[in-house]
Amino acid sequence: MRYRIVLALAVSVGALAAQQLKFTAAFEKLAEKASETVNVSLDPQTLGFASKFLSDGNKDEAQAKKVVSKLTGIQVRSFEFDKEGAYTDADVNDIRAQVKGPEWSLIVSSHSKKDRETAEIYLHRDGGLVIIAAEPKELTVVNIMGKIDPSELRSLGGQFGVPKNIVPNGATPKPSPAKAKDKDEEEE
Amino acid sequence: MDPLENDFREALSREPAPDWFADRVMARVREQKPQPKPRLGWLRWAAAVAMVVMVIGGVRFDQVRRERSAGEHAKQQLMLALQVTGSKLHMAQVRVQSIDRPRPE
Numbered sequence: 001m002r003y004r005i006v007l008a009l010a011v012s013v014g015a016l017a018a019q020q021l022k023f024t025a026a027f028e029k030l031a032e033k034a035s036e037t038v039n040v041s042l043d044p045q046t047l048g049f050a051s052k053f054l055s056d057g058n059k060d061e062a063q064a065k066k067v068v069s070k071l072t073g074i075q076v077r078s079f080e081f082d083k084e085g086a087y088t089d090a091d092v093n094d095i096r097a098q099v100k101g102p103e104w105s106l107i108v109s110s111h112s113k114k115d116r117e118t119a120e121i122y123l124h125r126d127g128g129l130v131i132i133a134a135e136p137k138e139l140t141v142v143n144i145m146g147k148i149d150p151s152e153l154r155s156l157g158g159q160f161g162v163p164k165n166i167v168p169n170g171a172t173p174k175p176s177p178a179k180a181k182d183k184d185e186e187e188e
Numbered sequence: 189m190d191p192l193e194n195d196f197r198e199a200l201s202r203e204p205a206p207d208w209f210a211d212r213v214m215a216r217v218r219e220q221k222p223q224p225k226p227r228l229g230w231l232r233w234a235a236a237v238a239m240v241v242m243v244i245g246g247v248r249f250d251q252v253r254r255e256r257s258a259g260e261h262a263k264q265q266l267m268l269a270l271q272v273t274g275s276k277l278h279m280a281q282v283r284v285q286s287i288d289r290p291r292p293e
Contacts, residue, residue, distance in 0.1 A: 049259055064270060111285050131273065142272060
């Protein structure tokens, strides 16, 4: 029995570590150049604690509580700069390199040469999610760890600005990047 | 000797108490019932218990206040994280939809 508990703990800790992005010191230093920064790191304890304060009477909070109950961590880094060129491709590539493994699937990838905007969404096979959104004056990385699947993403639809059909019905992440919904907008 | 001084001396001269004095005093003492001592024991205990309850209540109140404050902060952080996530998912969707949409000729 004790062996099973230890094994289950080891597996869950391993799964959490596999989904968790590690932000380099150089990446964190972007905050010094940013005019506005959002830095949120919620571990399982803090998430559980926060969810206790989500009201069941409030529709948004009740839905968030349901989704959060399966999460094991959230990390958000968002930097808004006054000038362009405050961050480099290397900063973004450090993050991309961490979601290159077969356990990660690129489900949405959008690049606009015209607006110089990039949006990428990666799903982990165990349920984690990574969003990379890069604009000329803004860089955002969201890392959600835990058991969030596309249907749960849909259940957040219409709330917190999450679009209702961000993931189409029936979609499940495949470990092959070739199946990703990858769109490259070309400038005319 | 001055007659006035003589009068004073006579008036203030020491005289032994009459024989009946001691008996009467002792009789009066015996007549008086012993007064019960005020029983303040329970009052002291009540005050002590009230003090302990107030101290424990104050500490607990402070703990709850701090916990609530930390919880509200964590909730704000969570809501902020969900809002950022939502806005970036929205941005991705708008971008994909704009690509899917046929362009006017």
